[in-house]
């Protein structure tokens with residue numbers, strides 16, 4: 278197995294972790310905003326939220342990622358890194374990938390939150406409105422804290438899917454684990470199964486703790502009825 | 503200004519409400535003067551809950567006007583939230599915030615809506631819980647209380663906002679029989695203190711004892727509007743006689 282030493286496997290997985298964590302943060306923020314739009318009393322907000330979710334969620338992630346590169350960078354000239362830097366292309370592609378992953382995953386976060394919100398009895402929100410809380414307060418103080426219980430489990434699935442989806446960032450040349458795997462497979466033709474197994478284990482090591490931690494959290498934040 | 507000409511607490515004029523094609527409130531006119539206790543009676547499905555819920559716009563209406571203390575109900579937004587803060591509401595299913603203790607349920611809106619200092623709100627909240635007789639339950643979660651205790655906590659939560667008027671939608675219908683009295687006692691006391699109240703209920707004893715006025719609804723219409731004495735002894739409409747016959751035979 279000493280050929281592994283010739284490759285920066287840890288470095289590649291570190292990029293995977295960074296992609297996952299950064300786009301997860303973006304996706305959660307976007308997901309909360311989208312979910313708030315989708316349950317808001319303003320019909321226009323609801324329509325915009327629904328349109329975004331339905332379009333982006335049903336677009337293959339590869340297209341979203343390539344779309345950020347082709348559409349935002351090459352056509353619109355949007356750069357997310359300083360273009361005097363020597364690592365401009367790498368940094369810019371990494372950030373475009375984070376953006377694409379967040380835009381895409383945000384729709385799934387939105388739907389997970391929305392189903393959790395719908396699981397909170399309608400009377401809770403009515404009572405909150407009846408005492409004079411404003412829309413944002415109703416969500417923040419009464420509905421979301423109770424929705425968390427039923428949101429955490431689907432959110433864990435979304436996060437695990439995101440971790441695996443980061444491999445698609447290789448489509449725009451981000452040097453994460455699966456891109457390295459491709460390179461290793463080309464160079465080490467006879468050790469294909471081994472390379473494959475090592476990378477697969479790497480992903481399981483990343484995703485398994487997420488599921489366990491969020492499962493524990495789901496039990497902790499439960500609300501008695 | 504003579505009382506009769508003072509601004510009424512609730513004024514509904516020509517209110518219509520549809521659920522899809524179902525006409526649930528038909529051209530409702532209703533004026534509730536300050537300090538009056540109105541009991542709303544009527545068969546199931548006659549529109550009592552909907553009437554109650556239009557007053558703080560939990561149900562928007564399709565036509566007509568509703569004024570609370572002289573101000574037309576605003577559409578969604580901050581202005582509506584301000585009106586709701588002044589209108590207390592008690593639900594059949596209590597709807598206490600399940601993730602908050604009883605005291606936190608009572609303290610929440612005064613702090614978040616009125617900006618009352620938390621310490622002051624807690625002191626006032628404990629006083630209210632004492633008034634409704636559940637001060638010893640202050641630290642518990644709603645699910646740990648009996649139905650009667652939960653409903654008294656819900657009344658305390660509404661009172662904590664010092665509302666101008668209280669709406670009750672069948673507050674005792676979800677309770678075991680032995681807990682009905684403890685809730686009605688709190689409501690009777692409140693009525694005696696001069697609170698303006700609109701109460702949907704099937705409790706005839708409460709209507710006779712505490713109401714200034716009985717409104718009888720059928721099929722989305724107000725069919726009778728009378729004093730409890732007149733309504734119970736001499737109902738004018740066949741619908742009301744029929745309804746009373748069924749209720750009182752139990």
Ligand SMILES: Nc1ncnc2c1ncn2[C@@H]1O[C@H](COP(=O)(O)OP(=O)(O)O)[C@@H](O)[C@H]1O
Pocket residue numbers: 521524526544545546547548549550551552553
């Ligand atoms: N959210 C709703 N959607 C559709 N129909 C409703 C809704 N709420 C109530 N209704 C209907 O409106 C009518 C009046 O209901 P309601 O006001 O609850 O009557 P009550 O409280 O007198 O029993 C009933 O026929 C009921 O089925």
Ligand SMILES: [Mg+2]
Pocket residue numbers: 550551552672
């Ligand atoms: Mg009802």
